[in-house]
Amino acid sequence: MERNYINVMEELVESLVTFLLFSPDFQLFCKCQKCRTDIVAYSLNNLPHHYVTTEEGRKDIFDHLNSEVNRKWINKRIISAIYLVGQYPKHS
Template sequence: MTEPILVNVTEEIVSGLVRFLLHGTDYQTFCHCNYCETEITADVLNKLPTYYVANNEARNEAFKQLKSPENIEKINREIILSIYAVGKNKNHA
């Protein structure tokens, strides 16, 4: 039996996508620091349903389900809204 894990698969997917988008050419003028990236990720995660799994098999299954093109598009829309929301506030110097 494999070791149990406790992972929110939504969080894994969202953090990867936030990093990817934020460092892409579209958002060059936005802050890329760790602080802002984490703020954006937290903001997006508060808007999306969690998807916890307790083992790797379920994790792979969840990845397959959550990574459908429609779902990724929906997540990307939320990320873009959050990038603008966080970018509007001057959170740090």
């Protein structure tokens, strides 16, 4: 089966993780590929998924999730993941 569905939360979390990790607040945290991937995975396990099947839906949901009020609680869970991975990094 062709994969015609995407989780918009996944896209948003990927960009928020990069944005947060490179902000001054997190300058002491590791930014390697492994840690970034782990942060995204931990965050997504604690966030609701939002699957869409059309490009139009993708844009609507992205804008909705990316609103200030939604970014607040989404960022909170990402920040918990950053601290968790920072405490128990799995990189070599």
